[in-house]
Amino acid sequence: MNIRKNLTASVSIASMVMASAAPAFADGELNLLTWEGYADPSFIDAFTEATGCTVSATYVGSNDDFAPRLAAGGGVFDLISPSIDTTAPLIAAGFVEAIDTDRIERFDEIYDAFRTADGINADGQIYGLPYAWGAIVFMYRPDMFDEPPTSIADLWDPALEGRVSIWDDKSALYVAARRNGDMDIYNLTDAQIAAAQESLLEQRPNIRRYWSTAGELVDLYLSGEVWVSNTWAGYQSALLEAEGMEVVEFIPEENAEGWMDSWMIVADSPNQDCAYEFLNMSISELGQCGVANVNGYSVTNPVAARNCMTDEQFASLHQDDPGYIDSLLLWENLGPRLGDYVSAWNAVKAQ
Template identity: 50%
Template sequence: MKKHIGPGRRLLALVSALAIAAPSVAASAELNILTWEGYADPSFISKFEESSGCKTTSTYVGSNDDFAPKLAAGGGVYDIIVPSIDTIGLMRQAGFVEPIDTAKIEGWSDVYPEFSGANDVSAEGSVWSVPLVWGSISLMYRADKIDPKPDSIGVLFDEKYKGKIAMWDDKSSLYWTARLLGYENIYDLTDEQLEAVKQKLIAQKPLIRKYWATAGELTELYANQEVWVSNTWTGLQSKDVNALKKGFEVVEFTPKEKAEGWMDSMQLVKGSANSECAYKFFSFMLSAEGQCGIVGSTGYFPVNPKSVSGCLTGADAEAKKVNNIEFVKSLVMWQMPARLDKYLEVWNAVKAAP
């Protein structure tokens, strides 16, 4: 069957209509941020508030699929959003965000050019987002329960671990399954390929303990010994689980089918009443305090290698891929699917299946 190429046209039409009905313009005096767990930790955000005089309130998402509905229905709440590289283009196309004036951002020139010049970060002659942090999505397992040592995505589909498997509640589950099935065009799957992915995931459902939504939820599933193996946000959840010292350790690994790569960046919501504070926030998050702070709270990788020269050295710098942009090339970097609406339809059909 011939593919129908298009950047999620029906979804874009829907969110654009909602955006007109409910423009996301936040009230002044407080910077409201729609972001991820660990990205607004008090250990470094308090320093921003003290130095800038701008107060912040953060709301957390569990998936990139949360941004459009929350912005459309938010009643004008948010100033800054922090979607991943496969979602920033949708935010622009839907009219939720406005162009960024990089001349107002300290540290912009020190960001890896592979990120500052990436597709959708820069588009239509303007810059639309400010890179913040990056990393990969790997697999994680309990070393005392999973045997032999896994090396493939297939461990998430192994009947031997029925009831002890968790998968992220996100359309990227389609990407994982497509790679397991040997498809290389994971962001532009045909109808037949998507159907095969859907059936594989539906067959997996009896093995799944939980589709997890947040870092904290997955950490609890491991802590309560409900889950032995899952995909994971590399560096964050393994650190949190092992810190609990529950008598076991979890181990991360990159499957032979490769790991996914991502980059999260900050976008300015269209019509924000707090753009002055927003630009101060952008600059802070690219500074030493911001980059060292977010790397410390999440375990992810910095986008500004110059800023972390004081807090990441030697083995720590090597582990966080400082000045090792080549690592990006080893990952399957996220992209917005050519038929985003179709991918969401398939993922929702998987979740709705008995």
């Protein structure tokens, strides 16, 4: 799939929507702490033209990056886009503020399951605007395998020494736990976390590198260093396809994780008008088809998606089947256990 297919037409239509929806320039600057692709010029330029709000982005490689960056000086940022397993601690720490949904014109169009998710609702207030969702699947080079991998356990095969890459994120523990047969991955006991940690240490000879960004994983494949990995479904595979490399995504026998990212306003952001302009853009045709075309992700506003996607794209991104995400192991708030997971993962990397 070409992730930029129909991007020009989508942005052109959506820019007119943005221009008609904005009665006056908000005129300001927004600083984002976000993921690759979420501030792509292909749609951000149209947003700036329509609103007068300029956008600067700092990119993260893991959900574990948000809290430390905010704790070190959250006032630098106006908006962040953490995943659903990371939002609750940010709310509890006071790093983000409640969203005034009366200022979000199309809030009711978002899938109900996302609008009411525990991770963005607290004390009767809403702290996150659902933006995009998808799966953490696995990916391999078919030219390097006589028999294609079908299980997470295949990534521990000694024949793959130095040919595996796993995301540099605490979710590596989710992968190892499923390999061990522990499927309640967001409620692991101390013993199960220790077992997952031991499995990851056992896998170390197979690991070429723990990847942090989409570009890093793409380069590892293009250089021939990596043959199999986990991946952000639809994103890195499309980047590799654009470079002429064939890769195949698959959901292993042990299932795949699901995620949902939300935009959140950093507490005491001085750029409120531009922040709300951006939030409204993010769930409009411009923002929804922007991220779908750039990253290959599914989106949270099916009304906007229907307006700017082809029937083929709408179906391929499961926009006509929101129940698809229920079949995945959707990330959950780890609560007080978050530190245990992060510490265990950091200990693996330190070995």
